[in-house]
Amino acid sequence: MKTTKSESIYRLNCFVENKPGVLARIVGLISGRGYNIQTLNVGPTEDGTVSRMRIDVLATDRVVNQIILQLRNQVNVIEVTSRRQ
Amino acid sequence: MKPSKAVRNGARALVESLERAGVDTVFGYPGGNVLDVFDCLRDSRLRFILNRHEQGAVHCADGYSRATGRPGVVLVTSGPGLTNTITGLGCANMDGVPLVVICGQVELNRIGTDAFQEADTTGLTRAVSKHNFLIKNADEIPETVAQAFYIATHGKPGPVVIDLPCDVQRAATSATYPERISLRAYHPECAASARDVATLAKWLNAAKRPVIYAGGGVIAADAARDLTAMAEKANIPVVTTLMGIGSFDTAHPLAMGMAGIYGTAAAKTALEKADFILALGVRFNDRVTEGAKTSRGVKIVQVDCDPSAIDKNVVVTMGIVADIKDLLTVVASRVKTASHPDWLSVLEALKPIKPKYVPLHRGVIMPQSVIDAVAEATRGRCVLVTDVGQHQMFAARRFPHSRPRRFITSGGMGAMGFGIPAAIGAAIGGAEGPIVAIVGDGGAQMTAEELLLAARERLPIAFIVMNNGTLGMIRQMQKRYFIGDYSNPDFVLLAKAYGLASARVSDPEKLGAAVAKAVRAKKPYLLEVVVDGEATV
Structure with missing residues (x-):
């Protein structure tokens, strides 16, 4: 993966309400800012009303922070954490 | 949701819920997939305003909300009715205006079939609304309406869209309006920490050239009076954004006018030469910063109820996620009186705020x-x-x-x-x-x-x-x-x-x-x- 100096892959771990349209909303929020999703995993958790998403994006730390804050603003997003890969 | 004996159709449940939410006026335009709701509007307390275009309906509700502070409500039909609202929604979304926009939809089992006057409402409105709902069961109507008003008016306000298929409007339900609103993942309540308040007061008191930079968030938080009290106490000049106009009297001696490319010289200089900027309910829009992303050594404290507004366009020294009115109330008691005579005289020299103009042609109105x-x-x-x-x-x-x-x-x-x-x-x-x-x-x-x-x-x-x-x-x-x-x-x-x-x-x-x-x-x-x-x- 070709990266610029300040960009790295960040893995976002999101716990979201398991409702229709939530995946589209989250993917749209990231792609709408012009960032490419490298990897996307969605699956159930032990709690059937909650889904877990793992999203890898290539971005700068500043952009990732903005994405996290905007994800947390979403009505269906319960929790977001991130880790630089 | 408490069960109730009163069974009625979804359209009636919607209109009842709007009444319960305190709505008095609904703007809109009828159409085939929302006729059941229109039928119920006739014998409700709600005043219906018939616009001539759905874009006009949303801008009307927007103007209603900006003038009154109450959320505006719009009712339109599916497909073209909904697509005509997009510009109005985007406008309200950008400026943080609370709206609830309800639109009809084709029958549930026809969604996704390219049915007559079908549009993907949730898909189309996602980028221009704060949130949207597709209601698939009439039992969800009262709670969804309650949630929509809560979301529209809490945190940074914005438009919320409810997509309501016509067969759901006709389905029977006994669901009632909830007494309390519970949203699992959305908790926009916020308050500043004591440490942040202390730091803000310390920096404000130490500043030689402070300026308050006030945006639309001050008006949304109903904090104009608190802003004036704070500015007067420590003699801090106030610059507003376009959206912040009205939060501070332009006739006030501390008013420096509007910032930005069409702003005043006094406002520009105040922001450029300040050693401390208290930014209230602003996002440092590109019309003001002209692309600058850093604070160039100036201490900036940004206060906003929306965490994602902090550092969005300009990296600030300290961000405080708080209700602006609450924060100003708490900080005011810790701010010392000051006069800043040298600083104010620099800015005073750059007034008047009202720019002069020279008529270009004789006999033609400028x-x-x-x-x-x-x-x-x-x-x-x-x-x-x-x-x-x-x-x-x-x-x-x-x-x-x-x-x-x-x-x-x-x-x-x-x-x-x-x-x-x-x-x-x-x-x-x-x-x-x-x-x-x-x-x-x-x-x-x-x-x-x-x-x-x-x-x-x-x-x-x-x-x-x-x-x-x-x-x-x-x-x-x-x-x-x-x-x-x-x-x-x-x-x-x-x-x-x-x-x-x-x-x-x-x-x-x-x-x-x-x-x-x-x-x-x-x-x-x-x-x-x-x-x-x-x-x-």
Whole structure:
């Protein structure tokens, strides 16, 4: 993966309400800012009303922070954490 | 949700829920997939305002909300009804205006089949709304309506869309409106930590050249008085954004006017030379920062109820996620009185806020003088609604703005066509008049159909069309004449066709009397002012 100096892959771990349209909303929020999703995993958790998403994006730390804050603003997003890969 | 014996259809449950949510007025336009709701509206307490276009309906609800502080409500049909709302939604979303927009949808089992008048409502509105819902079961209606109003009005306000299929409108339900709203993942309540408050007070007290930079968030938080009290206590000059106009009286000695590319010299210098900026409810929009991303060594404290606004465009020294009113109340007691005489005298020298202009051609009205005539005729006491373009900037800069929610304009989206319907919405919301809508000849034609509504409802609005025969702002940006086949209808005849009284003025000598007549008419009145097409902001 070709990266610029300040960009790295960040893995976002999101716990979201398991409702229709939530995946589209989250993917749209990231792609709408012009960032490419490298990897996307969605699956159930032990709690059937909650889904877990793992999203890898290539971005700068500043952009990732903005994405996290905007994800947390979403009505269906319960929790977001991130880790630089 | 408590079960109840009262079984009714989904449409009735929706209308009941709107009544429970405290709604008094619904703007909109009917259509095939929302007829059940319209049928229930007839015997409800809700006042329905029939617009002539769905974009007009959303701008009307937007103007209603900006003028009153209450959420605006819109009801439209599926497909084209919904797609026509997109510009209005985007406008409200950018400026943080709380709306609840309900639209009909095709039957549940036809969604995704390219049915007649079907559109992917949740998909289309996702990027221009704060949140949206598709209701699949009539039992969800009351709770969804309650949640929609909660989301629209809490945190950073914004529009929420509810998509309601027509068979769900007809399905029976006994669900009732919830007493309490519970959202699992959305908790926008926020408060500043004691440490942040202490740091803010310390920096403010130590600052030699402090400035308060106030945005629309101050008005949304109902914190204009608190802002004034804080500024006065420590003699801090105040700069506002376009959306922050009204949060601080422009006649106040500490008022430095509007920031940004069309802003005042005093505001620019205040922001450039300050050693401390207290940014309240702003996002450091590119119109103000002109692309700057760092604070250039200035201490900046940014306060916003929306965590994602912090550091969004400019990296600040400290961000505080808090209700602006609450924060100002807490900080005010810790701020020491100060006078900053040297700093204020530097800025004072850059006033006046009202820029001078030189008439370009003899006998031709300058657009600036139209704003001055409105200020004089109303003694500055009117709700001033604008459209988008040169006239908007003249109105922002020259008018004596003294109170919040009295200057209504499309800021972030800059949506031409906003002015006429937003003024109508403000009037329907009961805004204390007179109400003056200043629009350009370009924007006037984008939503001119709503003039009919003003006439039918006999709304006391003076529509002033500043006709320069060109898209002035665009021409100005192109820095050359906009030569083409741009032409206008006869606005005086157009207004007459819609049932408004109307007149035209082109003589500078007669401008004052013509404007005074329009704003004192106490009825819908359109005044076309032929202004100099070569004037620039």
